[in-house]
Every structure is written in C-alpha cells, then in structure tokens.
Amino acid sequence: MTSRHASASTDAEHSPPPATVRVHNLRMRYGETEVLRGVDFRVDRGEVVCLLGPNGAGKTTTVEVLEGFRRRSAGTVTVLDEDPAHGGESWRARLGVVVQSWRDHSLWRVRELLGHLARYYAPYSTPQRPRPRDVEELLTTVGLAEYAQARIKNLSGGQRRRLDVAVGLVGSPEVLFLDEPTAGFDPQARREFHDVVHELADQSTTVLLTTHDLDEAEKLADRILVLAGGRIIADGSPEALKLRVAGTSEVRWIQGGRQFVHSTTDATGYVRELLCQHSQHGQHSQHGADIEGLEVRRASLEDAYMTMVRTHESGDSETAVRAFTEEVAP
Numbered sequence: 001m002t003s004r005h006a007s008a009s010t011d012a013e014h015s016p017p018p019a020t021v022r023v024h025n026l027r028m029r030y031g032e033t034e035v036l037r038g039v040d041f042r043v044d045r046g047e048v049v050c051l052l053g054p055n056g057a058g059k060t061t062t063v064e065v066l067e068g069f070r071r072r073s074a075g076t077v078t079v080l081d082e083d084p085a086h087g088g089e090s091w092r093a094r095l096g097v098v099v100q101s102w103r104d105h106s107l108w109r110v111r112e113l114l115g116h117l118a119r120y121y122a123p124y125s126t127p128q129r130p131r132p133r134d135v136e137e138l139l140t141t142v143g144l145a146e147y148a149q150a151r152i153k154n155l156s157g158g159q160r161r162r163l164d165v166a167v168g169l170v171g172s173p174e175v176l177f178l179d180e181p182t183a184g185f186d187p188q189a190r191r192e193f194h195d196v197v198h199e200l201a202d203q204s205t206t207v208l209l210t211t212h213d214l215d216e217a218e219k220l221a222d223r224i225l226v227l228a229g230g231r232i233i234a235d236g237s238p239e240a241l242k243l244r245v246a247g248t249s250e251v252r253w254i255q256g257g258r259q260f261v262h263s264t265t266d267a268t269g270y271v272r273e274l275l276c277q278h279s280q281h282g283q284h285s286q287h288g289a290d291i292e293g294l295e296v297r298r299a300s301l302e303d304a305y306m307t308m309v310r311t312h313e314s315g316d317s318e319t320a321v322r323a324f325t326e327e328v329a330p
C-alpha cells in the first residue's frame with residue numbers, strides 16, 4: 001500500500017470530499033447495440049480512479065461522455081457540477097483530456113504546440129489554480145525537455161504519448177481524464193508518469209484513467225471500477241478488491257475438451273458438487289465427457305479479473321457480471 005492510498009482513506013474518514021464526477025444510469029446505444037446499460041459511479045475531488053474492463057466494454061465511450069465529446073443516449077452525468085453535454089468554454093478549461101489516439105499537428109514543434117495551447121488557458125487562471133502551467137517545467141516533468149524543438153511527426157510512439165499527457169496537463173486541470181495514458185511507455189516513462197499522477201492527486205486534481213494494466217491500476221488508484229457487460233461490476237479500493245478475492249479460489253477443469261474456470265469461496269463444496277453432478281449423469285449423460293485436469297488454486301485480483309474477462313469474451317456477459325459481482329463487488 002502506498003502512502004497516497006493511506007492518506008486518501010484517512011481524509012475520507014473525516015470529511016467526505018465533494019463529488020467531481022457523478023454518473024447515474026448512463027446508457028449508450030450505437031445503432032442496435034447497447035454498450036452502456038446503466039452505469040453508476042462517482043469520483044470525489046482529489047481521487048485517482050482507474051476504469052478497467054475488457055476491449056469494447058465501453059471505457060472510452062464512458063470517458064468521452066464525461067469529456068463532453070460524445071452525447072449519451074440516457075442517464076444523468078455531471079462533471080464539476082455541469083452536464084458535459086452543455087459545458088461551455090470556461091467549464092472545458094477546467095478539464096484536462098488525454099485521448100487514446102490524437103494525430104493532429106504533426107508539423108508543429110513540441111514547445112510550440114504546448115505554448116500555443118497554454119495561451120488558451122490564461123484567461124481561466126484563478127488564485128487557487130494559476131493557469132497555464134509553465135511550459136518549460138512541464139516539458140521536464142514529462143521527460144520531453146530535450147525534444148522541445150522536435151517536430152511532432154518525428155517523435156517516437158512513447159514520446160508522442162508523453163506529449164499527449166503534457167497537453168492534458170498544460171491547463172492545470174481540476175479533473176483529468178486519461179484514456180490508456182501509458183500505452184507504449186517504456187518502464188522508466190511509466191514510473192515517471194505514476195509520479196506525475198501522484199503529484200496531481202496531492203494537488204487535489206481528480207484523475208479518471210482507463211488502463212488494461214492491473215499492476216498500474218493497483219499502484220495508482222484510490223479506487224478501481226470494473227466495467228463489463230455494460231455495467232460497473234466492481235467498485236472499491238485495490239486493497240478492498242484484493243481482500244475480497246483473497247478468500248476465493250479458482251477451480252479449473254477440462255470437460256469434453258473444453259477448459260472451464262469457476263471462482264468460488266468454497267472450493268471443496270464446489271468440487272464435490274461438480275463431481276457428484278457429473279457422476280449422477282453417468283458416462284452416458286447429456287454432458288457425455290469426463291472431468292479431467294481438475295485444479296484448485298487461490299485467486300489473485302488479476303486471476304479474478306481474468307476469469308471475468310474470459311467469461312465475458314466467451315459471449316456470456318450476464319454470467320460474467322453475476323459471477324464477478326458475487327465474488328468481488330462490495
């Protein structure tokens with residue numbers, strides 16, 4: 001556990017901070033497909049929250065709705081007490097955004113682009129939050145000082161991503177949305193980025209980021225949200241989620257040539273039931289195949305998450321939501 005997590009929980013015990021982000025019954029439909037089916041969560045001021053979920057779960061969609069870039073199908077959403085669908089320029093200036101792919105301005109030089117964006121934020125400066133951030137300092141913070149004069153098109157993927165992060169930070173945002181910010185980062189850049197996020201949180205900046213990296217989520221997040229099957233199926237601190245799965249085990253077996261995995265808090269009972277059910281059906285049962293390769297092991301957070309993802313990807317998202325909610329959700 002980092003000191004960041006410790007101090008956040010101590011503060012929260014004394015006075016709950018105001019919500020920066022409120023999402024209630026958010027729904028999003030693309031044509032016939034309903035991607036978000038009633039998403040509920042809140043993010044308090046100064047919290048770092050990681051949104052996890054398998055590919056296509058709707059993480060980017062959710063973040064884009066919060067940023068005001070995408071109009072939701074239904075539900076109530078506020079960010080800094082405004083509905084993002086109607087947020088004006090002064091609201092937008094209080095937000096920082098790092099999108100997943102951003103490929104404009106390739107002929108600009110790094111310092112030139114940041115300086116240009118910085119000027120946009122100057123009218124929105126307040127005594128509590130001077131805007132913009134100092135561009136030279138920011139270049140150093142994100143490790144781009146020696147590339148200040150480079151043209152953006154000549155940056156490597158990881159350097160480009162560092163610039164994306166700098167663009168998100170230049171306006172000294174009160175809330176920062178980051179969509180897979182460390183994709184393409186080398187380990188050093190990743191660690192530096194984690195330090196930046198910890199500093200932001202210390203300055204009461206609210207951070208919502210998506211990632212596929214559970215290790216990163218565990219290091220950064222005060223709270224983890226897991227989105228699957230169109231809903232938030234787990235919401236808790238990394239420690240709380242780990243504690244909840246610490247008592248669970250994973251039962252794996254092969255039947256009819258297929259691998260099965262089930263998470264349970266009662267591995268013995270589950271295995272007994274599994275074998276009994278099977279022997280009742282007998283060799284000529286409708287299942288028709290023996291259980292082989294039976295294995296029981298204690299599940300980690302990653303195991304539990306992967307079980308949910310596998311079930312989800314097999315097309316049985318209702319079961320995935322149910323299974324993971326039973327085991328993990330608070």
Ligand SMILES: Nc1ncnc2c1ncn2[C@@H]1O[C@H](COP(=O)(O)OP(=O)(O)OP(=O)(O)O)[C@@H](O)[C@H]1O
Nearest residue numbers: 030031035053054055056057058059060061062210
């Ligand atoms: N503009 C769009 N029109 C139609 N379908 C879309 C659109 N944008 C996203 N989708 C679909 O909505 C679903 C959710 O996409 P989204 O990008 O929000 O998921 P994600 O959780 O961010 O995925 P990943 O982890 O792969 O980035 C996907 O099935 C995607 O194909």
